[in-house]
Amino acid sequence: MEIKVLKDILGANEQIARKNHALLEQHGIFAVNIMASPGAGKTSLVLQTIKTLRSKLKVGVIEGDIASTVDAELVGKEGVPVVQINTGGECHLDANMIQNALNNLPLKSIELLLIENVGNLVCPAEFNLGEHMKALVASVPEGDDKPFKYPLMFTTVDAVIINKTDLLPYVKFNLEAFTKAIKAINAKVEIFPVSCTTGEGVQKWAEWLFARMRPAAAG
Ligand SMILES: Nc1nc2c(ncn2[C@@H]2O[C@H](COP(=O)(O)OP(=O)(O)OP(=O)(O)O)[C@@H](O)[C@H]2O)c(=O)[nH]1
Ligand SMILES: [Mg+2]
Numbered sequence: 001m002e003i004k005v006l007k008d009i010l011g012a013n014e015q016i017a018r019k020n021h022a023l024l025e026q027h028g029i030f031a032v033n034i035m036a037s038p039g040a041g042k043t044s045l046v047l048q049t050i051k052t053l054r055s056k057l058k059v060g061v062i063e064g065d066i067a068s069t070v071d072a073e074l075v076g077k078e079g080v081p082v083v084q085i086n087t088g089g090e091c092h093l094d095a096n097m098i099q100n101a102l103n104n105l106p107l108k109s110i111e112l113l114l115i116e117n118v119g120n121l122v123c124p125a126e127f128n129l130g131e132h133m134k135a136l137v138a139s140v141p142e143g144d145d146k147p148f149k150y151p152l153m154f155t156t157v158d159a160v161i162i163n164k165t166d167l168l169p170y171v172k173f174n175l176e177a178f179t180k181a182i183k184a185i186n187a188k189v190e191i192f193p194v195s196c197t198t199g200e201g202v203q204k205w206a207e208w209l210f211a212r213m214r215p216a217a218a219g
Helices: 002-026 042-053 070-076 095-102 151-156 175-185 202-213
Strands: 030-036 059-065 082-086 112-116 133-139 159-163 190-193
Touching: 002 095, 030 042, 030 202, 042 059, 042 070, 042 112, 042 159, 042 202, 059 070, 059 095, 070 082, 082 095, 133 151, 151 175, 159 175, 159 202, 175 190, 190 202
Parallel strands: 030 112, 030 133, 059 082, 059 112, 133 159, 159 190
Antiparallel strands: none
16 A cells, blocks of 8 residues: 555556656746755855856756755855755655745746756655756765765766865775776766865866756757
């Protein structure tokens, strides 16, 4: 019985996700679902991506957290449209929450929509939001064993951003082995080592994202 309920929930989510996708397409918006464990650097990557791409694109943001408006306030300081979703305990964003957020954003003024999911390496991977791309921020201090422990997350995403590379000299983390482990379960994934603190590697990620959005313009 419980399995049937879960199936219904995911089915309903998928239907709303399709509607979200259609709405985004109608407005020419490319949406990226950014997932990670708490503190990996999702907001830092959102901020760096805004700074890097804002001269080329109109960016909007949806912030997902269990509680607070801390991240939305930070993003708001960049002068881009932002909506905060408080899930009130849910460990992930779902398509219904995104539908509500889209109703509260100036869609005509957005070309790239960055969606920061709730900090969690499990649940967010199971819920489509209607996005065009899924990205995972995996940070060096979390350890290089995560692809083995959270395989669904690593196989679901189009890109893995390895953040906090400035900490590599201080933390036991084998970048080569980590990359190999990810590629073994997701051959098509793109991997970007970055430091959101120093800015190293961010340009490469942003250029790739822009090329995914605008293949013709990126040349
Ligand atoms: N050393 C270092 N610290 C970083 C880097 N990126 C982010 N941080 C720090 O890591 C902490 C968490 O960063 P956030 O961007 O808030 O992480 P988050 O994933 O959005 O966190 P939640 O929204 O709470 O799940 C902050 O203290 C950041 O300053 C980095 O590249 N290097
Ligand atoms: Mg955050």
